[in-house]
Structure formats: C-alpha cells, structure tokens
Amino acid sequence: MTTPNLDPSDLGACSGPLMPVRSPNVKVPTMQATPHRHDVLILGSGAAGLSLALRLHDDLSVAVISKRELREGSTLYAQGGISAVLDATDSIESHVQDTLKAGAGLCDRRVVRHIVERGPDNIRWLLDQGVEFTRDEASASTGGYHLTREGGHTHRRVIHAADATGRAVATTLEAQVRGKPNTTLFEQHIAVDLITSKHRPGKTNHRCLGAYILDLGTGQVEVHLARFVVLATGGANKVYLYTSNPDVSTGDGIAMAWRAGCRVANMEFMQFHPTCLYHPEARSFLITEALRGEGARLLLPDGERFMPRFDPRAELAPRDIVARAIDHEMKRLGTACVYLDISHRPADFVIEHFPTIHQRCLELGIDITTDPIPVVPAAHYTCGGVMVDERARTDLPGLYASGETAYTGLHGANRMASNSLLECLVYSELAAEDIARLMNDIPEPPEVQPWDESRVTEPDEEVVVTHNWDELRRFMWDYVGIVRTNKRLRRAKRRADLLQQEVIEYYSRFRVSNDLIELRNLLEVADLIIQSALRRRESRGLHYTLDFPDKDATQRTPTILIPDSYRPRHGD
Numbered sequence: 109m110t111t112p113n114l115d116p117s118d119l120g121a122c123s124g125p126l127m128p129v130r131s132p133n134v135k136v137p138t139m140q141a142t143p144h145r146h147d148v149l150i151l152g153s154g155a156a157g158l159s160l161a162l163r164l165h166d167d168l169s170v171a172v173i174s175k176r177e178l179r180e181g182s183t184l185y186a187q188g189g190i191s192a193v194l195d196a197t198d199s200i201e202s203h204v205q206d207t208l209k210a211g212a213g214l215c216d217r218r219v220v221r222h223i224v225e226r227g228p229d230n231i232r233w234l235l236d237q238g239v240e241f242t243r244d245e246a247s248a249s250t251g252g253y254h255l256t257r258e259g260g261h262t263h264r265r266v267i268h269a270a271d272a273t274g275r276a277v278a279t280t281l282e283a284q285v286r287g288k289p290n291t292t293l294f295e296q297h298i299a300v301d302l303i304t305s306k307h308r309p310g311k312t313n314h315r316c317l318g319a320y321i322l323d324l325g326t327g328q329v330e331v332h333l334a335r336f337v338v339l340a341t342g343g344a345n346k347v348y349l350y351t352s353n354p355d356v357s358t359g360d361g362i363a364m365a366w367r368a369g370c371r372v373a374n375m376e377f378m379q380f381h382p383t384c385l386y387h388p389e390a391r392s393f394l395i396t397e398a399l400r401g402e403g404a405r406l407l408l409p410d411g412e413r414f415m416p417r418f419d420p421r422a423e424l425a426p427r428d429i430v431a432r433a434i435d436h437e438m439k440r441l442g443t444a445c446v447y448l449d450i451s452h453r454p455a456d457f458v459i460e461h462f463p464t465i466h467q468r469c470l471e472l473g474i475d476i477t478t479d480p481i482p483v484v485p486a487a488h489y490t491c492g493g494v495m496v497d498e499r500a501r502t503d504l505p506g507l508y509a510s511g512e513t514a515y516t517g518l519h520g521a522n523r524m525a526s527n528s529l530l531e532c533l534v535y536s537e538l539a540a541e542d543i544a545r546l547m548n549d550i551p552e553p554p555e556v557q558p559w560d561e562s563r564v565t566e567p568d569e570e571v572v573v574t575h576n577w578d579e580l581r582r583f584m585w586d587y588v589g590i591v592r593t594n595k596r597l598r599r600a601k602r603r604a605d606l607l608q609q610e611v612i613e614y615y616s617r618f619r620v621s622n623d624l625i626e627l628r629n630l631l632e633v634a635d636l637i638i639q640s641a642l643r644r645r646e647s648r649g650l651h652y653t654l655d656f657p658d659k660d661a662t663q664r665t666p667t668i669l670i671p672d673s674y675r676p677r678h679g680d
Contacts, residue, residue: 152340156511186274192227211520343490374492381488521649
C-alpha cells in the first residue's frame, strides 16, 4: 500500500504511507488452468530469500515470489553492515557475549554461538558472489577490509559497503539469481495464504504443499505447489505509523504461518531504530548506527549531549536504551526531534564513510559535515517471528522460515546491531542444507483445490480498507509503541479485535487485492504483538511498560503463542 506525500504537520516525521493509491479498473480474474509446480517455493526476495535460491542445487526447480521488484525490500535499505568476527584481535566468544548481553537474558545461547561461528564463512560466501565491501589496506588484522563498530559491540566487527551495505548485497544477489536457469522469478506477486494438506480432499499427513499467489498484474489468484516452501517475507514494522521499513514489510509470512498452525514467539519485542531522519520530504530514510560508531553524538535542541545521563555507553548503548532515551527527552521537552552530530569529525572522513547519507541530506539542505541531523525513533525490526528449529524448519512439515520472518533465538529481547543480515544468511544456508538432505524423500505435492471466487464480488466500499489501515497504524504507534501500559495495550486489543472482525467479513465477501491482503496480515500481526506484550509482565529489552518497569528474573523465557490449529511436530 503506497501513498502520496502528506502534510508534515499531520505526520511529524519518518512516516510510512497511510493511504493507498490504487490502480483503477482491476481486471476480473479467470480460473487458473493448471497449477505452477516447483521443488522449492521461496516467498520473499531479500537477502534471506535470494541467498537461499543461490545455495540450492542447480538441478532443483526454484521459484521466488516478490511483491514488488525483486530487490525491493528491507535488505536494500540496510545501511550499517554485517557483524562477523573478521579481525584477528576479535573473538567468537566476544561476539557471543555481546549478543547475549544485548538480548537481555532471552537469547538462546546455543543458537547465538552457532550463528556467530558461521559468520566468517558467510562473509566469504558474499565476497565470492561479488559483494564489494569497503576496503582498508592498512588494516592487516582484518584482511584489508574496513570494519566499523555499532551499538552493543565491544569490537569493530561490522563489515560494510560504505553506508549502503544492503544495496550492495541486494543488487549483487539479484544479479546472480537472474542468471540462474533453474530459478523462476515472479515479481509483482503476493502470497495470499499457504496451502496445507487440509486443502486436499481426503486424509493425508499434515504438510505444507505450496501457496495461493495473487498476480498483481492480472488480478488472478494462482496455485503454486512445491515440495518445500520457505517464508522469507521480512518483518512487520508497517504495523506502526512511523517506520524505517519499505512498504512491503507487512508481516505476511508471520501471519500466514500463524493461520497455518505454526507457533510464534517474542512478538512483543519490536525494535525501534533511534535515528530516522526527521524531514517531511524524507519518508523512512534511516541514519545508520554506524555514525554513532564513528563518534556521532546525540544532542538536544540547545546543543546539550544527553545520552551519558542514561547509560555509561552513551551513544553506543543498545538500540532499546537509545530509543527510549530519545523518546523520553522528546516528551519531556515537547520537541519534535533530537539531533545527531558528526560535524566534529573531518569532513573528508564523513563523506568517504557515509556518502549516501551525506548526499541525501545535502539534497534536503543539511550538510552533515557542518550541521547536526534532525532525527526521531521509528519502528525498525521484528525480533520475534515464526518459531524455527536449528534447521530453519517451522512446526509445519515442508515449511521453513528465514530472516526477519523467523524467530531463531538469536535476538532475545533486543537485536544487536548488524546481527540481522548475518542471521538470515546463516539460516538460509541451514535451510538449503536441510532441503538437500530431504529432497529425494519428499514426493511432489498432489492436486489441491483451486482458489474459489464463486461467491465473491468486486469491492463496493474500499474505504473500509483505507480507513482501517490508517486507524491500525495510528493506535499501534500510540498504544503499543516504545513505552507501554496495560491500559494502552487493552485499548489496542479492543480496537484490533473490532477491525479484525470487519476485515474478516470484508475478506469473505470480496475479491482479494494487495491492500486487503496486507491489511489482513497486519491486523493478525498486531494482535500477536498485543497478546505477547500483555503476557510479559516486566520490562526487558525492547518491551518497556510503566506498570512493570523492572526486569523479573523469573521471566527469562520466550513468549510463545500457540494457535488453535497447532499440531506438535513428529519428525518429517
């Protein structure tokens, strides 16, 4: 769902779109003649989805579903980099301990170590694909690559491509995937729901068989069958009014997996990036944490530096602490933003290391070599998600999840900077290994029921979708944001329940559209966030509530939500 520019007095800053722009005269779909068949169906085309496609055997038939253009997703906009132990003075143990500390006691120690240990090999894999990371020939201990430091890290271990690492990764992987003859790319397609054995007449083993996919060009819902399905659809931060994420981050994979009977975990831990550019013409433009890693300071409008009052690590404290500090100061002073200042560093250094930010800010009249940058917090990363095991498998046989869609146990109550791209690379590698192990044992899926539109019509009042989209994102920001209370959460739950009922009724009567699918998924995810937040009766990591402001040592377990249709998994 995309929108035109809105009045900055209405939005404040760093807002995602609120109202949809629709294509007129949507075509009436026709019945699909035969289903598409694949060995592996990948839903999502960020680093998680594309790296998986590249790692699968060339003799497999692979399909990648992308809601927009192939590269359009959160990976493209990631600025900072990828954390990995690449410096001879660093260590696996240090990276593990930093991650555990940032996760506030909720990380799975075994998972953290497994991911960190695979980090260097995954960076070498990206180099082999052609990703050009920033070099520093003077740094012999790092193999000639420049490493930066971000919040929560005690060493320089973030490898990057200037300040546009995500773009370098996304465009490189895209070019490689487009050259693979065994991979079919379906751009401008969106998944409606997963197909499971319940869609097949008669009794059969419970399994994922594929997905119903809406072709946004024709308006037709198609059947895509596959022996293995992978959710790599990204996070759900578009559930909030202000977000650093692109329009496609609507929690589709999490919502579909939940409806299919998979457990989700830790959905209360939604990370707000502390520094999103505050400017009416720069919607969702992120100011990377690497600026703070290179010495940038957070200032109040009068020039006072305030982070040392909140944490001894100051600007290099984990993101939850920095975001809450900014939120506190903005509310205390009634100011619209705070400022991030790196102008004390040499101008040549700033321009060399942060060319994208420098150029974009110049376009808006801000010279970051001489002026502070106005910034506000914005919803940035979904730390929870669909529960997966050490092979990236969900509760539903045949269904995997990787990247921001998945809950692996790495992030705990707070994601440490630049661990996310590392996680999606590792778990896509694990999924590829498991699929290769099982491929010869899994038969092709049987025929299933086609998508039934015999009892639906064209929408008569699409204002239901646009109004509910707007209301959802506003109450989630106001009631389920950086600081929460039980009263606010219960109020949000009542609103979410009412909107869900309206959308369920609308969904059952009218043909699906991109906007309706995304709204349905966002409402599902909003409810999961609210339920999880109500269950955690303490403040820990990204979940901060005024009713329980202290950490409770007895609550050091994930918040796991179990759907009514959940079936415990028994092997493959």
